[in-house]
Amino acid sequence: MLCSSTNVTTLLSKRTKIQTLSSIPLHLCTMSLISHAFAGNPIRSRTPKQTDPFSPQSAFQTLKTLLLGHGQVPISPYFKVLPFRKGKPLAGTTADSPADGPNWHLGWLSLRECKDFLENSEVSLSEDSLVYLGCKYEDDAVYWAIDVSDASELVSELGARQFCFVELRTLMVATDWADAKAMGELAVAGHARALIEWHKVARFCGFCGGKTIPMEAGRRKQCSNESCKKRIYPRVDPVVIMLVIDKENDRVLLSRQSRFVPRMWSCLAGFIEPGESLEEAVRRETWEETGIEVGEVKYHSSQPWPVGPSSMPCQLMVGFYAYAKSLEIDVDKEELEDAQWHTREDVKKALTFAEYKKAQKTTVTKVDQMCKGVEKGQNLSADYTVESGELATMFIPGPFAIAHHLISSWANQVDDNGNGALMKQAGNSFSSL
Numbered sequence: 001m002l003c004s005s006t007n008v009t010t011l012l013s014k015r016t017k018i019q020t021l022s023s024i025p026l027h028l029c030t031m032s033l034i035s036h037a038f039a040g041n042p043i044r045s046r047t048p049k050q051t052d053p054f055s056p057q058s059a060f061q062t063l064k065t066l067l068l069g070h071g072q073v074p075i076s077p078y079f080k081v082l083p084f085r086k087g088k089p090l091a092g093t094t095a096d097s098p099a100d101g102p103n104w105h106l107g108w109l110s111l112r113e114c115k116d117f118l119e120n121s122e123v124s125l126s127e128d129s130l131v132y133l134g135c136k137y138e139d140d141a142v143y144w145a146i147d148v149s150d151a152s153e154l155v156s157e158l159g160a161r162q163f164c165f166v167e168l169r170t171l172m173v174a175t176d177w178a179d180a181k182a183m184g185e186l187a188v189a190g191h192a193r194a195l196i197e198w199h200k201v202a203r204f205c206g207f208c209g210g211k212t213i214p215m216e217a218g219r220r221k222q223c224s225n226e227s228c229k230k231r232i233y234p235r236v237d238p239v240v241i242m243l244v245i246d247k248e249n250d251r252v253l254l255s256r257q258s259r260f261v262p263r264m265w266s267c268l269a270g271f272i273e274p275g276e277s278l279e280e281a282v283r284r285e286t287w288e289e290t291g292i293e294v295g296e297v298k299y300h301s302s303q304p305w306p307v308g309p310s311s312m313p314c315q316l317m318v319g320f321y322a323y324a325k326s327l328e329i330d331v332d333k334e335e336l337e338d339a340q341w342h343t344r345e346d347v348k349k350a351l352t353f354a355e356y357k358k359a360q361k362t363t364v365t366k367v368d369q370m371c372k373g374v375e376k377g378q379n380l381s382a383d384y385t386v387e388s389g390e391l392a393t394m395f396i397p398g399p400f401a402i403a404h405h406l407i408s409s410w411a412n413q414v415d416d417n418g419n420g421a422l423m424k425q426a427g428n429s430f431s432s433l
């Protein structure tokens with residue numbers, strides 16, 4: 001489990017280690033998280049200097065020569081390439097022991113494997129398809145993502161390795177949130193997907209309409225028009241997500257959207273408008289959607305969300321506790337299906353009966369079957385409902401979502417007035433990551 005420091009040190013290299021669990025009070029280990037899903041990426045801690053062989057520029061030159069030309073594979077650094085097809089990363093499964101069941105992992109290819117794979121699948125590779133992800137000095141490795149969406153039958157080329165392309169959302173649900181290594185893999189996949197998807201939506205310059213070209217090994221773009229040359233950076237869409245708290249009556253406001261699975265309730269959320277502070281966005285969104293007036297706003301933690309709408313390569317969920325000044329609910333039916341106050345007891349019950357672990361195990365087993373060709377082509381998203389649990393009259397999103405942690409850290413806090421020592425520490429342990 002995550003509370004063992006060995007897992008943490010395996011995941012975090014010397015360069016990336018920010019905090020070990022030994023610095024987190026023991027009682028917080030019940031939360032079983034050192035960072036949110038998609039955060040805590042172990043290979044993007046620092047950008048190497050330009051002259052360094054690990055740097056995006058020099059590594060890119062080498063990679064281009066090797067993949068697109070006929071150069072020899074150098075001894076160092078190692079190149080590890082993660083193919084993506086239509087937004088889905090290549091993944092595989094392994095089982096350490098039959099009792100534990102399978103675990104998923106990313107389908108990293110060596111340069112040789114990648115080259116063979118591309119030649120066999122007749123993908124026409126261009127510089128635009130390659131994106132630098134980061135490096136690990138201690139492993140002497142540089143990591144890349146490659147977009148092979150043009151390819152049709154790639155899975156068969158990798159049949160011997162039992163890899164397949166899996167939806168990132170499916171991998172997210174399949175990730176054991178107490179397994180630091182798996183959480184690291186998910187963060188890498190999320191970063192890679194965000195960059196690859198951004199490349200697809202930023203093909204032309206917004207100033208002059210000229211074609212954009214990738215720069216710095218795909219980490220930014222630039223307009224190819226000589227008289228324009230605008231620099232374009234990867235897009236992040238910030239969203240406020242808030243748990244509205246009624247301190248006096250010890251309740252929280254949860255809402256349902258029509259797209260939610262039955263019985264699921266969650267936090268309110270909304271996009272930040274230009275010229276607006278985070279706190280203002282929290283107050284405005286809460287007022288617009290539920291008619292509740294918010295006073296004090298407290299930051300909790302944030303989460304990258306690269307699995308949102310396809311037009312947004314990566315959202316950033318910024319989580320808050322928002323303290324209600326008024327209590328009468330007036331739901332905006334265009335935005336929400338319903339919004340209601342829920343007591344601490346009801347929320348705790350929902351958390352107790354939800355079968356998050358079962359949903360995770362079921363999903364990873366499906367990924368395993370997909371990779372072995374048993375469930376080829378099946379859509380797994382329908383299985384998310386298993387987390388509802390038969391006994392729960394309501395449930396909240398799984399631990400892969402920041403909403404879960406906003407709600408569960410409130411439900412489990414010691415002090416009823418929202419200023420409990422436990423909650424404060426929990427908030428700090430998140431925000432320091």
Ligand SMILES: [Zn+2]
Binds near residue numbers: 205206209223225
């Ligand atoms: Zn331009």
